[in-house]
Amino acid sequence: MSDEYKGYITLYFGRNPVDDGPEEISLNFELSVLASDRSSHRSSESKFAFKNNFGFLWTKFVKMDDVSQDILTMRCRIWKGEGKVHKFAPICARTRIAVENISFLHVVENFSTVGPNQKKIVELRSHSKKRFVVSSCLYFTCDTCDEGEIIVKITPSYSHHILCERKMFLFDASGNIVGCGESDNRSDAEGKDIQKLPLSITRQVILNKKNEFLKKIKYICFVDPLFPRDWNLRKSKNSA
Numbered sequence: 001m002s003d004e005y006k007g008y009i010t011l012y013f014g015r016n017p018v019d020d021g022p023e024e025i026s027l028n029f030e031l032s033v034l035a036s037d038r039s040s041h042r043s044s045e046s047k048f049a050f051k052n053n054f055g056f057l058w059t060k061f062v063k064m065d066d067v068s069q070d071i072l073t074m075r076c077r078i079w080k081g082e083g084k085v086h087k088f089a090p091i092c093a094r095t096r097i098a099v100e101n102i103s104f105l106h107v108v109e110n111f112s113t114v115g116p117n118q119k120k121i122v123e124l125r126s127h128s129k130k131r132f133v134v135s136s137c138l139y140f141t142c143d144t145c146d147e148g149e150i151i152v153k154i155t156p157s158y159s160h161h162i163l164c165e166r167k168m169f170l171f172d173a174s175g176n177i178v179g180c181g182e183s184d185n186r187s188d189a190e191g192k193d194i195q196k197l198p199l200s201i202t203r204q205v206i207l208n209k210k211n212e213f214l215k216k217i218k219y220i221c222f223v224d225p226l227f228p229r230d231w232n233l234r235k236s237k238n239s240a
Helices: 203-208
Strands: 008-014 024-034 040-051 055-063 071-079 091-101 104-109 120-125 133-141 149-156 165-171 177-184 196-198 218-223 226-237
Touching: 008 024, 008 071, 024 055, 040 055, 104 120, 104 133, 149 203, 177 196
Parallel strands: none
Antiparallel strands: 008 055, 024 040, 024 071, 071 091, 091 226, 104 218, 120 133, 133 149, 149 196, 165 177, 165 218
16 A cells, blocks of 8 residues: 555455355445444444455554554444344454564674674563564675675564564664664555565674774664564354
8 A cells, every 4th residue: 555544544344255145245334443441433334235355445444543552453243224233243253453562672792793694683572472472683694795784584473463563773882773774564455574674774884883883892773663462353142
């Protein structure tokens, strides 16, 4: 999607590509973003004739910053016929997506002696879930200009953590932070892989400014990734 949709949540409500149902199914439905007290924060109701592999798309449904406590809770009501619905459909599903903000330092000792493609790895656990581990791998590559492009690869232990915003900073000798890279695929419908992020500053530039960046021969990178923490699909029957 274009930059116009960044910072917004887009919803798609569709039908499976292949099923045993009729060619067309007309449904009334209501999609809502719920607040922390389960009241409706943003709601939209519509009627649509669903065909196989076709669906209904809401762009810019709600701003990401409006999601309560970084937890996205959706509610879907479906019914047929005329009139209003006062209860959930016989089967309903709620999807809950929580977001976790993790900040950490990636320190590389004796940075000037590190060779090409020599990986420096640190691992850290989530403060909310003991088993959630994030791995940060830093290395540099050799190119024709011999500048040494620095790559930081951040990998969560769970493959379904595919949405992420990352910001990278360098600490200079005075303790100030200098931005050197960022990426964000939260507005990307395909959730493209952004685990590998090349920094905007090369190894050679850091070595040339070692008095500015290398304090006691250490390379210190401040990483601030933001991951969806919990995907939880719950089904219930005859909920009031």
